[in-house]
Amino acid sequence: MLSFNTKASSFLALAALILFFLTFFSSPADAAIGGGVVARRSVLENETVLVLAKERTRRKDPLDDRRYYTGGWNITNKHYFASVLYTGTPLFLVAAFWFVLFGVFLLLACMYVCCCRRRSYGYSRAAYALSLILLTLFTIAAIIGAIVLYTGQAKFHNSTKDTLEYVLGQADSTVGNLKSFSNYLTNAKTVGVGQVFLPKDVQSNIDNVNALVTSAADTLESATKNNKDDIFNYLDTVGLILIIVAAVMLTLAFLGFLLSVSGLQFLVYILVIIGWILVALTFILCGVFLVLHNVMGDTCVAMNEWVVNPTAHTALDKIIPCVDTATAEEARSQSKEVTFQVVHLVNGFIANVSNVNLPPIAGRLSYNQSGPLVPLLCNPYNPDKTDRKACIPGEVGFTNATQVWKNFECQVANNKCTTVGRLMPSMYDQMSGAVNVSYGLYHYGPFLTDLVDCTFVRDTFATIHKDHCPDLRLYSKLVYIGLVKVSAAVMLSLVFWMVYARERRHRKYMRLADAAASAQATK
Structure with a gap:
């Protein structure tokens, strides 16, 4: 390090x-x-x-x-x-x-x-x-x-x-x-989103x-x-x-x-x-x-x-x-790793929980979600931590994710959605917090590189x-x-x-x- x-x-x-x-x-x-x-x-x-x-x-x-x-x-x-x-x-x-x-x-x-x-x-x-x-x-x-x-x-x-x-x-x-x-x-x-950290x-x-x-x-x-x-x-x-x-x-x-x-x-x-x-x-x-x-x-x-x-x-x-380029890249890779993991965590919750329509069964998470599917968050990095050239159509970026996801929020009673929507307010807040953190790390990554490589x-x-x-x-x-x-x-x-x-x-x-x-x- x-x-x-x-x-x-x-x-x-x-x-x-x-x-x-x-x-x-x-x-x-x-x-x-x-x-x-x-x-x-x-x-x-x-x-x-x-x-x-x-x-x-x-x-x-x-x-x-x-x-x-x-x-x-x-x-x-x-x-x-x-x-x-x-x-x-x-x-x-x-x-x-x-x-x-x-x-x-x-x-x-x-x-x-x-x-x-x-x-x-x-x-x-x-x-x-x-x-x-x-x-x-x-x-x-x-x-x-x-x-x-x-x-x-x-x-x-x-x-x-x-x-x-x-x-x-x-x-x-x-x-x-x-x-x-x-x-x-x-x-x-x-x-953390849901119970995943x-x-x-x-x-x-x-x-x-x-x-x-x-x-x-x-x-x-x-x-x-x-x-x-x-x-x-x-x-x-x-x-x-x-x-x-x-x-x-x-x-x-x-x-x-x-x-x-x-x-x-x-x-x-x-x-x-x-x-x-x-x-x-x-x-x-x-x-x-x-x-x-x-x-x-x-x-x-x-x-x-x-x-x-x-x-x-x-x-x-x-x-x-x-320092040389290799050392600078090592420093930058740490922020890339955290950013990638946070986006991966959010998208995992969206794909495996909010966008899944399953009847309630004992031991299975279900909160009566319905309506259009929540778009995934665009990850700025590939799995090898190289920069992605473009987002897949339908993904949302850091700058507009919270505004877009707000449209998928439902009203809640007894920890269940009572209106059309796939995100409870608590879930939306957790996802918004994760986006802000990811954007912050992504935003300050270039500054960190510029600092360490002079x-x-x-x-x-x-x-x-x-x-x-x-x-x-x-x-x-x-x-x-x-x-x-x-x-x-x-x-x-x-x-x-x-x-x-x-x-x-x-x-x-x-x-x-x-x-x-x-x-x-x-x-």
């Missing part, structure tokens, strides 16, 4: 994977080395192996002497993570160089100001005007970058939330279907399958409830951090501009020190988002390639161990790739662009705060010197 606990764990791992990546990661527009998405296959031990997102993940691996990584998307491979982390190196280096070099520059500037106050000043009108113009332009660029960052994070937050809600909805749907299937199994065990071995199989299904549903439901709030809280925290970064950098750029123009040099220097640290941190955040962009982009491509190559073995097999998971991945990945890529790109713009603009603004402050100070001293010279000349 197939273990439904294994399948629930598989789907739970899938849900956790999707939630983890789509919460924190966004796909890059052009960040990945190798823009093509080419699925490469190799044959290993007579099995087809698919390397997911092979061209997209071809990046230098610092753990392998900076050789190109060729293993494709694989979150269990440290070389994959090392190669994707390496893509953020340029921004991390920018942050480090900025922090060290500008720190040294601040130290030298401080020593110059403290030790060389009495030196003469030079002044250039062109330098003064150019520094003011550039300072204005970089301040405007910082404002635009902050706006792009704020807008991008809002849209990225909403698109990520929509994706998470879709995945959680799929998990809830799975739980609901498993519980409904379990309920139908429970009801099937008690199905399902065989003991079938009832025993129902107990075994039902225990596994119930356990799977409870495990998935518990995991969903326990993680749902934490995931959304963490998503809100990420959004709040980005909002704070946008607000702080916007305030820093605008306030620095005002203080520089106002000539409040001491406050400008304090703001420069604060901005020096914040710019370094923001560049580090840019690098982190670039790495997360690449991982999410790889994941979207890997999901799509996994969907379109259902028979290949991939790195996803370690996370989602889909068709359900593949459909989920396909929907995410088609409906959610494009928005995540677009809006995460806005977040990344906003971070880069605001970081670079504020960085250059810091430099020109100091340049403009110097030119303004020199201009002030030159005016004072000119005024003093004029006053001396008049004497």
